[in-house]
Amino acid sequence: MQASKYHINTLKEAPAEAEVISHQLMTRAGMIRKAAGGIYTYMPLGLRVLHKIERIVREEMDRADAIELLMPMVQPAELWYESGRWEQYGPELLRLKDRHQRDFILQPTSEELITDIARNEIHSWRQLPLNFYHIQTKFRDERRPRFGLMRGREFTMKDAYSFDRDEASAQGSYDAMYDAYMRIFSRIGLEFRAVAADTGSIGGTRSHEFQVIADTGEDLIVYNPESQYAANMELAEAPCLLAERATPREDMVKASTPGAAKCELVARQLDRPLTDTVKSIVLATENAETRETAIWLLLLRGDHELNEIKASKVPGLEAGFRFATETEIQETFGCVPGYLGPVNTTRPVKVIADRTVANMSDFICGANAADYHYTGINWGRDLPEPDEVADLRNVVAGDPDPAGGTLAIQRGIEVGHVFFLGDKYSKAMNATFLETDGKPALLQMGCYGIGISRIAAAAIEQNHDGKGIIWPRAIAPFEVVICPMGWHKSETVRNTAQALHDALQERGVDVMLDDRDTRPGIMFADWELIGVPLRITVGDRGLKDGIVEVQARREAEASRIAPDDAVAQVMARLSSL
Incomplete structure (x- = not known):
């Protein structure tokens, strides 16, 4: 072509x-x-x-x-x-x-x-x-x-x-x-x-x-x-990161945490690891028949993020849920978002704990009062066991694989x-x-x-660089492009380039012959942008020295090859791309 x-x-x-x-x-x-x-x-x-x-x-x-x-x-x-x-x-x-x-x-x-x-x-x-x-x-x-x-x-x-x-x-x-x-x-x-x-x-x-x-x-x-x-x-x-729940060592204390509406700020103010904190996420479901709204409190460790797909598989949430409104949150917890927790809620709420949270002890969570958090919270002592324990979170790099090894992302x-x-x-x-x-x-x-x-x-x-596309050979628009230098000026260049084109085409190669009257720099830039896997350059100067140049799109330098060997070399190069 x-x-x-x-x-x-x-x-x-x-x-x-x-x-x-x-x-x-x-x-x-x-x-x-x-x-x-x-x-x-x-x-x-x-x-x-x-x-x-x-x-x-x-x-x-x-x-x-x-x-x-x-x-x-x-x-x-x-x-x-x-x-x-x-x-x-x-x-x-x-x-x-x-x-x-x-x-x-x-x-x-x-x-x-x-x-x-x-x-x-x-x-x-x-x-x-x-x-x-x-x-x-x-x-x-x-x-x-x-x-x-x-x-x-x-x-x-x-x-x-x-x-x-x-x-x-x-x-x-x-x-x-x-x-x-x-x-x-x-x-x-x-x-x-x-x-x-x-x-x-x-x-x-x-x-x-x-x-x-x-x-x-x-x-x-x-x-x-x-x-x-x-x-x-x-x-x-996501695996549970705690093999078992440790024995409580702290008393539950209501601590002042002014302006700390996020776990990261709470941990900083209290000089505790973020992994000691528990975040609260409030969901709502509606009964299609009675139109009654149920409030759900999902608990995750402070450094973890909710996986909504996993949450949708929790019994009772499969039919669909939404995030609770601020009005619903205040009616249930008596507090604005940012300081919520499972202790002393105003209304009954169903508590779902992530696997890791279910095994935490002496943890920190919201006190359901603005600018306050509880420290030293323990299951069974300060609050009932969770209604449900489930995998609620996204995996993070470095989590252990239960089958052995470490997970990556x-x-x-x-x-x-x-x-x-x-x-x-x-x-x-x-x-x-x-x-x-x-x-x-x-x-x-x-x-x-x-x-x-x-x-x-x-x-x-997946396959590009600063010059353009680098197609895998199997789906490239053309497998080979022949770039003749001076097509309109040199009969030798034309004949050599055309012969290479015809020989490759006979062998089933999807080859393009660039016979446009354009400068070499523009021609090369076009084909590098388009991403053809292999380029053959034919010029008078090279032919006088008995060579043409063959360069794969990923290569920084061209190989100098005798014109008579070019077809065999190109076929071999293509088979390796």
């Missing part, structure tokens, strides 16, 4: 709204152009990247015996009424009406539609197992779309759905997809981790995220460098997610098949998503 016949339009500056490096570089490299907030046109270079990602995904889905179909982007609301997600999904679900005032949605995912297909297409156990997938545009009406393709509203996604007779075989389908995902991300050439994850709004009972490791990632991954353990922060189990970008759904959707939508005994049974389902467009952005977040 020749650059003069292609569309290359790079920019020196990124738009001011581009906050992350992938958004900046994809815009500058001419790969995407903004159409509206969170909605982008994929320009030719960017589309080539997406197509290469899609090809790898298709090959591995087919290898795993998944069958491709294509479901519509616009879906009827009736299916979402059946599943219960018409209201549950929230404002990210873009709802619309046709001319007949019938409700539709722009699909954010396809569980409802594929379940409808399955209940109409799958009749007998003899047809199982089945796994359907498609690659399609999705739309989620993000409140604040940002970060380019990382958190856009419209995006390209592969989603697959497995159907099985029973849970055991469904778990086998899950494992097959897990293995396929491992192959996909390995082939793409990304550093990634598969981590245990919460099932979120999709539902189900088993889930793994595939996270591309990047310092700019929004997600926190907890892992053990000495084992295979990895989980996202929402799911990672790194950032990641979620690019894939696999779920075991069981009968969550088949039960709601009555998707059954006839078993061997002739009786109907619910289909067991799994779903498996990969963010095609997000992979492109995540690859850049």
